[in-house]
Amino acid sequence: MLSSSRLTTLTGVGGVGKSRLALRVARGAQRGFRDGAWLVELARIQAPSVLGTAVAGALGLREVSTRDAETVLADHLADKQLLLLLDNCEHLVDECARLVTALLAVSPGLRILATSREPLGAAGEHVWQVPPLSVLDAEDAHGSSAPGDLRYEALSLFELRTAAVLPGFAVDSDNLATAARLCQRLEGLPLAIELAAVRMRALSMEQILSRLDDRFRLLTGGSRIEPPHHRTLRATFDWSYDLCSEQQQALWRRMSVFAGGFSLDAAEAVCADEHLSPHEILGCVAGLVDQSLLAREETGSAVRYRLLETVRQYGHQRLRESDDEAALRLRHRDYYLRLAEQAEADWFGPRQLDWLEILHAEHPNIQAALEFCLAEPGGTRAAQRLAGALWFYWIAHGLLTEGRHWLDQALALGQEPGAERVKALWVNGYIATRQGDNSAALAMLEECQDLAQLLGDDAALVRGLQMTGLAELMHGDHARGVKLLEEALVHHRAAGEPNANLALTVFYLALAVCTRGDLDRAVALCQECRQMCESCGERWSLSRTLWILGLAQWARGEPRQADDNVRGSLRIERVLQDPISIALCVEVLGWIAAAEGKPRRAATLFGISRRLFEPLSEFLFGFAYYLDWHDQAEARARQALGDSGFDNAFRHGRGLDLPAATAYALEEKPRAGRAGAARSSSPLTRREREIAELVTQGLSNKEIASRLVIAKRTVDAHVEHIFTKLGLNSRIQVAAWMAQQNARDDRSG
Structure with missing residues (x-):
């Protein structure tokens, strides 16, 4: 099938085994594709507007630019030779048809295998109807x-x-x-x-x-x-x-509002009412699991549940016939709004990585809640509130394009003045600044400050000030940027307790004074922020602080200290999975390598950095200071290597994928060639070790499933076995254990 057609769709009734067959075909065919086979599970995507985002995410692409996801995908796939498996397209048939048509037109080496209850209707599509299993008469x-x-x-x-x-x-x-x-x-x-x-x-x-x-x-x-x-x-x-109890029937219907998986807490909050009490939910869940209607999935110490898509669709049909679907969707929206605001309140502290993992697992439900808000009359305030509360998630997890997508829509549809709009404006302005879209950022932040003054919202006014200071700095007005950040810092210090806004202002002010040449103050501000973050167990702001501290130390002529701090930042970013922050770390490590007389390493790092910055409209945000420092370091490396030597090393770096690039920047040995003796001492099987390596690289279970072209539930089971064998209960602990194992292997090899 795949050899004769670039687009093959497996069709058939729900439950006939389309997904299972497609996975088997993809596993068997993946060796024939230079860039592998990638699985995109679409059943959990209910918002048609994020189809491109979902495909990009499955391919490991983080959207950070102002370009739409389809354009990013087209650029990425243009020279690739890979198999893309789009599973469960039936609820997005038109959108899938448009996307595959566009991608096949720009990527000669792309083959697409889709599963759907009906054909996509795209040009050149080869349709194969999956037959039922053979039966004995x-x-x-x-x-x-x-x-x-x-x-x-x-x-x-x-x-x-x-x-x-x-x-x-x-x-x-x-x-x-x-x-x-x-x-x-x-x-x-x-x-x-x-x-x-x-x-x-x-x-x-x-x-x-x-x-x-x-x-x-x-x-x-x-x-x-x-x-x-x-x-x-x-x-x-x-x-x-009919064989279910009345309570189980009600829960089956109501659980159909969830997109992807959900927790027991979510089921109790969303599905319970006067007819089905929260304390009855657990018993009903257990009964539905026993009947194979509900799948139970374990990730570390957390247990989640998921309805098979065909089972969910049946439940949704029943929901429309009996319950008040609108009221249930409101409860679903309110639960995820509370979850987002709880995560925001708890963000600056030791549970930061836990919250990122929780929100990553709940991402499809968050998308569904936002889509509901935007479609529901009068729901735009809730959309602004939900998308605004998730500012740290969009930024720290490298989801700039998606965050901007939701905020742009919420702001366009809801023009009424209010606290929700003020917050959405400063959050969207911050995201736009991170994307290098400084003109749009400044316009939104100006409206934010005007509206905050009108409403008498002093806290929002200060946040608008600090974000405007950063935007002005990146836009080239250094003096105004420093002035606004200094002003915001005074207000935040007066609050008297460490929080994310204080940390943001301190490390961005440190960056501003560093670029002005006041290196001693930059170092002092970074040390203050570092102590604040470490005392609170915070990681994201700590990573930014270590990067700026390394930058200031490099500028002060202290390459060894600079190298240690930038690597510390990169190790955190590898877990957080923010590609732009990873790119900044790699870039500065290149400057340090050039200063230390390591031109080949510098050129390779510059190749990595250039590729990671490609999603943005401008290299290094177009920030003049960064560009000048880059040009000086590149000139030094070119002079040492010659143009040909520099270009060869640069191309090598540009060709590395993100895990290999990060390992190179940290000077870690490649994992693939470990000695058999060292591996044999591990309690993990070869497959478990392979999955543990991907966990260490920061990949989610869904992303690991896509990378290895296996079902997500298989990855869930392997990860649970890893936790059990090692006596661990978090992905961070697995990463630490793997680091120890790899260090031991290095010594023995």
């Missing part, structure tokens, strides 16, 4: 020997799944005819067979068949145009639904 089963007939896929799956819930079960000559009739009644649909197998814990095959027959009789009075496979799956779901 019940009439032919009499007198047959079971072992030989297990070559029929449906029977084999039924036996396997039933044995998992009923140990010792086997299809034999006594029950073969009944099993064949059951699989035939379910038309070989894998999901229907699996749901039936779960019921074998309490019912016999004959009882299951009887109840299914009742359901089929009800359905035959309905639409005659509905395809038989659709009626089969609906009958199976109706039957499964």
Whole structure:
């Protein structure tokens, strides 16, 4: 399929096994693609406007520029030879068709494998309908020997799944005819067979068949145009639904508002009401897990739940028939608004990395809540409030383009003056500054200050001042930038306690005075901010502070101290996964290498930095001071290597992917070539070690699944085994353990 068509779509009814087949095809084909195979799980994406963002994220691209995600994708894929697997496209058919058409037009080496209940309708699409599993005709089963007939896929799956819930079960000559009739009644649909197998814990095959027959009789009075496979799956779901308690039925319906996974706390907050109390939720969740209607996923010490997409869609149909969907979506929105504001309040402290991990897991639900706010009449204030509360997430996690997308929409749709708009303006102005869009940033920040004065909101006015100071600094008005940052610092110090806004002002003022040449004050401000961050257990502001401290020390002629601090910043950023901050660290390490007489390392680092800055409209934000320092360091390295030598090293750096580039900048040895003896002492299997390496690089379970082209639930299981074997309960601890192991391997190698 993939060799004859650049776009292949596997179609079929829900539950027929499209995703499973596509994953198997991708795994088998990935070696034939120079740049690998990448999985994009679209079931969790409910907002059509973020389709491009989701695909970019699965490819490991962080959107930080003012360009739209589709443009970033087109540029990235233009010279790539890879397989892109788009799974579950049916709710985004039109958007997927437009995107794949655009990407295939600019990338000759791209092949796309999609799964959908219907074709995408794109030009050149090759459609292959996934058939159900092969079944043994019940009439032919009499007198047959079971072992030989297990070559029929449906029977084999039924036996396997039933044995998992009923140990010792086997299809034999006594029950073969009944099993064949059951699989035939379910038309070989894998999901229907699996749901039936779960019921074998309490019912016999004959009882299951009887109840299914009742359901089929009800359905035959309905639409005659509905395809038989659709009626089969609906009958199976109706039957499964009827076997649930009233509370379980209500929870199944209500859980369909979640996008992707959710926590027990979220289920209790969103799904409970006077008819289903919070203390009943856990029992209902356990019951739905036992019935294989709800998947349980563990990540470290956290447990999350997820409805299979076909199960979720059935629940959503039932939700529309019974409950007040609008009220449920309001509760969903309010829960994630509270979560975002709780994370913001707790951001400057020791739980910072935990909050990033929580919000990363809840990202699809946050997107769904924002989409609901923008679509709901009168919901723009809530959208401004939610997107504004997440300022630290957009910035620290390298999600500038997405944060700007939501804030731009919320500000455009809601023009009414209010505290929500004031905050959305300074947050969006900050993001625009980080993107190098300084003119837009200054316009938004001016409106922010005017509106804050009108409302008498002194706290927002000070935040507007500090962000305007940064924007003016980056725009080239150094004196005004310093003046505004100094003014903001006075107000923040008067508050009397360390917080994110004080830290932001201190380290940006340190940057401003550093570029002015007041290096001693820059170092003093950084030391103050460093002590504040370390005393609070904060990491993100600490990383920025270490970077600016390293910059000032480099300018003072202290390359060794500078190198230590910039590397410290880079180690934090590797976990935070902000590519622009990583690029800044790599860039300054290049300046340090040039000063220390290491021109080849400097040229390689400059190649890395240049590639990482490509998503932005201007290299190094177009900031004159950075550009001057870069030019001086590059000239020194070029003079030492000659143009040819410099260009070769530069191209080498430019060709490194992010994990390899970060390892090079930190002068870590590549992991792939570890000695077998060293590996054999590890309690982890080779696959677990591979996944642990990717955890150390800061990848989420979803991103690891995309990288290795395996199901996310498989990664979840491996990560849980890693935690169990090592006696750990966080990804940070895994990273520390891997660092110790790699250091030991280095010494032994």
